[in-house]
Amino acid sequence: MRILITGANGFVGQHVVAELANRGHEVYACMRNKAGAFQTPVKNLIFDLSDRSMLFDVIERSRPEGIIHLAAQSIVKEAWHDPITTLHINTEYTLALIEAAIRFVPRAKVITVGSGEEYGLTGKLGEPLSEEHACQPQNPYATSKLAAGQLAMQVAHREQLNVIHVRPFNHFGPGQSEGFVISDFASQIARIENEKSSSVIRVGDLSARRDFTDVRDVVDAYVRLMEAEVSSGVYNVCSGIPVTIREVLDFFISHSKIPVEIQTDPSRLRKSEVPLFVGASHKLNRATGWKPTRKFEDSLFETLEWWRRK
Numbered sequence: 605m606r607i608l609i610t611g612a613n614g615f616v617g618q619h620v621v622a623e624l625a626n627r628g629h630e631v632y633a634c635m636r637n638k639a640g641a642f643q644t645p646v647k648n649l650i651f652d653l654s655d656r657s658m659l660f661d662v663i664e665r666s667r668p669e670g671i672i673h674l675a676a677q678s679i680v681k682e683a684w685h686d687p688i689t690t691l692h693i694n695t696e697y698t699l700a701l702i703e704a705a706i707r708f709v710p711r712a713k714v715i716t717v718g719s720g721e722e723y724g725l726t727g728k729l730g731e732p733l734s735e736e737h738a739c740q741p742q743n744p745y746a747t748s749k750l751a752a753g754q755l756a757m758q759v760a761h762r763e764q765l766n767v768i769h770v771r772p773f774n775h776f777g778p779g780q781s782e783g784f785v786i787s788d789f790a791s792q793i794a795r796i797e798n799e800k801s802s803s804v805i806r807v808g809d810l811s812a813r814r815d816f817t818d819v820r821d822v823v824d825a826y827v828r829l830m831e832a833e834v835s836s837g838v839y840n841v842c843s844g845i846p847v848t849i850r851e852v853l854d855f856f857i858s859h860s861k862i863p864v865e866i867q868t869d870p871s872r873l874r875k876s877e878v879p880l881f882v883g884a885s886h887k888l889n890r891a892t893g894w895k896p897t898r899k900f901e902d903s904l905f906e907t908l909e910w911w912r913r914k
């Protein structure tokens with residue numbers, strides 16, 4: 605297939621592009637800057653999604669059969685800091701892409717990337733969240749992703765465009781930047797070991813429970829959804845296993861080469877914290893046969909090793 609990826613040089617994008625290219629797809633990698641541009645045969649397209657006419661031009665020229673829209677502002681803390689920009693990036697660019705697809709490639713399949721965060725307070729129920737559960741987003745990031753997905757589905761439904769809105773729960777792995785809990789912890793441990801900082805690890809709320817999946821399993825879900833015949837709709841991508849942030853921290857501390865002291869950093873505490881997110885991925889499994897394959901501890905360790913090498 606000819607597949608166009610936005611946010612291609614981001615954390616998830618790099619893994620998606622590599623996997624699609626490996627599987628013999630023709631890949632158009634869209635990114636804002638050249639950093640991390642891919643080698644041939646992947647085609648790099650450097651432009652900013654805020655340039656609507658450029659976006660339309662790119663879709664018209666490349667005529668993708670599939671689009672995976674990964675470009676986003678995806679850090680929850682940053683969304684609190686600047687909600688308008690987060691809303692703007694996450695909703696407007698999604699809509700522009702959908703409109704471009706409708707105009708030039710109405711038979712394409714479009715995967716828009718939302719978030720398990722869209723369920724928000726419903727997570728408190730404590731039961732695995734399926735696509736039928738109501739969404740009660742609790743932060744501007746989650747609201748922006750819910751709005752983006754709804755807008756995409758509304759327009760797509762009216763125009764009969766095949767849109768798959770995925771809701772990945774927390775994902776991580778080698779290559780993820782700081783700002784997310786696992787990379788925040790792993791990077792600090794690596795710096796402490798290198799004696800580049802004091803032996804204090806700064807943490808936020810350790811009581812929250814999240815549903816983590818290795819990024820490579822998440823990418824496998826996206827690729828399966830792209831390749832299989834799948835009807836439009838929302839699909840969760842998650843492990844179904846809740847883990848406390850405390851357990852994640854304990855893992856890193858037990859694998860640290862030197863003793864570390866834990867300190868709560870008030871700037872890492874959230875204004876509005878959802879205590880528990882756990883998802884159900886039966887719909888995805890039924891549609892594509894997907895199941896996560898990687899062991900959580902192995903992925904944590906690999907992530908730590910990646911930060912040690914960095």
Ligand code: GDD
Nearest residue numbers: 678680719720721773774783784785788807808809812872
């Ligand atoms: N980032 C971060 N850093 N989070 C911390 C820290 C820390 O030092 N200490 C504790 N936490 C807690 C947060 O308060 C939250 O409860 C949990 O760890 C996970 O935080 P994040 O990794 O920032 O993820 P998130 O759950 O807010 O959002 C992530 O998951 C979504 C999918 O469910 C992001 O990856 C989103 O982009 C994604 O859509």
